[in-house]
Amino acid sequence: MLDPLLSVALWGHFIAGCAYTALAVWLVHKYSGNSRPQILLIGAMSFTAIWAFSATFVSPFSFVAQLAETARNLAWLGFMFTVLRNNNGKQQRSINWIYAALTFVLLLQPILDFVVHSVAAQTPGAIYALQTSVLLRMIFGAGALVLVHNLYSVSAPETRWGISLPMAALAAMWTFDLNLYTISYLTSELSPELISTRGISMALLAPVFVIANNRNSQWRIQFSRTVAFQSASIFVIGAYLIAMVLLATAMEMIGGTYVRLAQVTLIFGMSVAALLILPSGPFKAWLNVVLVKNFFQHRYDYRSEWMRFADTIGFPSPDAAPFYERVIKSLADIFESPGGLIFVPDDEGRLTLQARWNWSTAQVPSRCVTSQTMPFFESTGHIVALDDVRAGQDDRCDPRAVPQWLFEEHQAWALVPLVHFGKLAGLAVLSRPRLPRKLDWEDLDMLRTVGRQVASYLAEASSQRALAENRQFEQFNRRFAFVMHDIKNLVSQLSILERNAGKHADNPEFQADMVETLRSSVGKMNELLARLSQHNKAKLNVPTPVDVSEVVMNALRGSRLVYPIETRLASNLFAIADATRVDTIIGHLVQNAIEASTDGAPIKITSRAQENQVAITITDLGMGMTDSFIADQLFKPFVSTKPDGFGIGAYEARALALSMGGSLRVSSRPGKGTAFTLMLPAATERFSASNHQEAA
DSSP: OOOHHHHHHHHHHHHHHHHHHHHHHHHHHHOOSOOHHHHHHHHHHHHHHHHHHHHHHTOTTSHHHHHHHHHHHHHHHHHHHHHHHHTTOOOSSOOHHHHHHHHHHHHHHHHHHHHHHHSOTTSHHHHHHHHHHHHHHHHHHHHHHHHHHHHHHHBOGGGGGGTHHHHHHHHHHHHHHHHHHHHHHHHTSOOHHHHHHHHHHHHHHHHHHHHHHHHOTTOOOOBOHHHHHHHHHHHHHHHHHHHHHHHHHHHHHHOOTTHHHHHHHHHHHHHHHHHHHTTSHHHHHHHHHHHHHHHOSSSSOHHHHHHHHHHHHHSOOTTOOOHHHHHHHHHHHHTTOSOEEEEEEOTTSOEEEEEEESOTTOOOOSSOSOTTHHHHHHHHOOOEEHHHHHTTOOSSSOGGGSOHHHHHOTTEEEEEEEEETTEEEEEEEEEOOSSOOOOOHHHHHHHHHHHHHHHHHHHHHHHHHHHHHHHHHHHHHHHHHHHHHHHHHHHHHHHHHHHHHHHHTTOHHHHHHHHHHHHHHHHHHHHHHHHHSTTOOOOOOOOEEEEHHHHHHHHTTTHHHHSOEEEEOOSSOEEEEOHHHHHHHHHHHHHHHHHHSOTTOOEEEEEEEETTEEEEEEEEOSSOOOHHHHHHTTTSTTOOSSTTOOSOHHHHHHHHHHHTTOEEEEEEETTTEEEEEEEEEBOOHHHHHHHHHHHO
16 A cells, blocks of 8 residues: 555646646647747747646656756746846846856756765765755755746736735745755655655646736746846845855865864855945946846936936935026936036027036036037037047047037046037036946937936026026015105105295294105115015015004195195094004105196095095096096006106006005096095094003
8 A cells, every 4th residue: 555645745746747638738739839838838838737647657757857947947948038138028047046046056967866866875975066966956946946036026017916826826836845855855764754745735826827928928028127137136145155155065075174164264255255345336237237228128217317417406305405406417318427527608698517416526617618618519419439539430520519628537438418409508417437438329318318408407497597587576576666656756756845934934834844844755665676676575464454644644744834734633543554554555655636736726635434444545637537447457557647747656556455454445537636545444432442541
């Protein structure tokens, strides 16, 4: 009677053989076209079936079964390699630098297996051959799992759905093998439980391959460059560690007096070398170039590069570098350049150094370009590989357009004109990459495309600066217009004062009022000059309860001296307002009334409470205004009915009234006169009373 574990092993391998035979036949019938991965998949299924039948009819660890297992692993490795190559699109060079180590391990395996089965058991040679054979199978299992992870990881997220199942099945197969051989190596004997369940576990993976083939019969994937670099780095580190273990094991097999010292020295030296070499910039650059040449059809991942470019320039972090440094950094990052310079036209149209990034050693003279630089690059847009110009191999470049200091600066690698609608917006100089290389057609296309985008950013920045300057001038002109209007009002008052001085010069009361008026006028003119200053940061006062009668009388202090004004102001009337702004409003309205009135026609000012507001009305008997003028032009700036008017007073008066939460109303009849009413929020009774008591 057969041992139960042996029965499970035989039947498990037999079922696996039948399953993979049926799967191979099904794939042959389904296969159509010229798909290499599909052919390799049929071959891998066939060798898996041969291995399972060999384990059934001979022995799970006979030489024939082990040879079939090696062929099975080689077939699956070839399938993975073909999937990778089939989606690469390049046929110039293979990517065997990743698969070479595992292929070499598989080629050594039959030799060691033959030695194990040919040499007498328990001899030193047979023991070493058996241990080495098991160790190589462990190494292959670990390396194959790394490759499975690599193939899955480098594929783009949108294509992983089609490759996830076969990669999971292969990972399960090689994980089982790795456990089997690791336990065998550590215990120096084969695990009967794992051997007995190996066949049935392989049979359970067959349906997974059926589903996977229905999902992705063409085995198309797309690669993710970032993960490819990370996976390749992991593989390099793993290969390095495996090499370290193999060398240490070889030393132990050779033996000798100082074998332990030699092993410690080897491991320490290789560890230090790994810490120095693997993280270095040149090694990363070399690895990236190797990946691009062997894995990808194009040098650049245009989507990710464009997103990084946009993030660098358009979405800077709070602690990001200035704009022009970000511009040159965005260019340099794409082409793996460690530094760069950018030149932009100044106000006189001459190229000057605007910024440098990671290139402090570049000696840039004050006269950094020649007279031919701007005309040549503006007309041609030619991208210059400076190594070609130095070697005399660039026939399109005018040597006179390249300044001498760039010829002498050997770190200068590429000269990129940034042209926007036929105008040279800037000129970028990129330093030599860590891994020197020549600019090819893909580099030039990328430089042209990115250069045009950078030029548009530079042109936009220049336009923004010009717009900001224009806004500053606009703000100054706006302030100047208001100031000029106020100066005109002061001049009008002083002119009337000067005319009245001849009549009332001997009147002491007039003299005192005249001095007060002059002092007030000088103070207002100083305030107006301060308003013109760009450093004037004065803010409007917050409206507070004010005595309306007091504010109005203060505003009329100068005007009453030069023109008859009648006032009828309610007592104990308080409004929420800013006294300075009310003074300005009343000054504008009174001055307009004086200018609109005939000599001697009095101006009347009244105040009253109106619901929850305070109304201050200024009435004149002047020329008046039409309804259409009031509706369409009165409150428009620079519109006036007076020959020498500025058209600012009514506009500023209403703006100041609105800023205090009030309004400015007007009623007028041509030939009859005009009444302006300033409406202000009334202060509450409680606050008015308390404020009045404090004043008392």
